[in-house]
Amino acid sequence: MNAARSICTLLSRLSIRCHGQHRNVSYFSRPSATPTTWSSTGPRQVVFPTLLSPQPTPVAHAVRFRYFPRVKGDRHDGLIYDPVLERYHAAGRPRPRPKKRHPIDSKPFMKGVVIKTLIKKPKKPNSANRKCVLV
Secondary structure: OHHHHHHHHHHHHHHHHOOOOOOOOOOOOOOOOOOEEEOOOOOOEEEOHHHHOOOOOOOOOOHHHHHOOOOOOOOOOOOOOOHHHHHHHHHOOOOOOOOOOOOOOOOHHHOOOOOEEEEEOOOOOOOOOEEEEEO
8 A cells, every 4th residue: 555655646746847958856855857868778868867766855944943933942841832821821820700699690691580381292203301490
């Protein structure tokens, strides 16, 4: 499976690179505009050296510097600087807010006088009884 996948990727790169003389698209570090040729016992062959021996491309930057440009410290320390987290850490844990004495004051939909409590049976396929209230 992996061999078939590597052959397919090699062929797809070859077809992209051979469309035109002046349109040279390269997946590798340095494109080769002039193919090398040699004669053998058979017909003349054209070989693209970058396809046969790909040059490794260097990694430009660490991922941390690409996605977090405001980074302080050494590249390899593994820490990400975030000013919001720094302020949160310096201020300490936030104090819990006191609970309201009247929790229903700002909720008019929760206010009402209960007239009757009912138990309703739902339609199929549900089977649990629903406890309802007439207000």
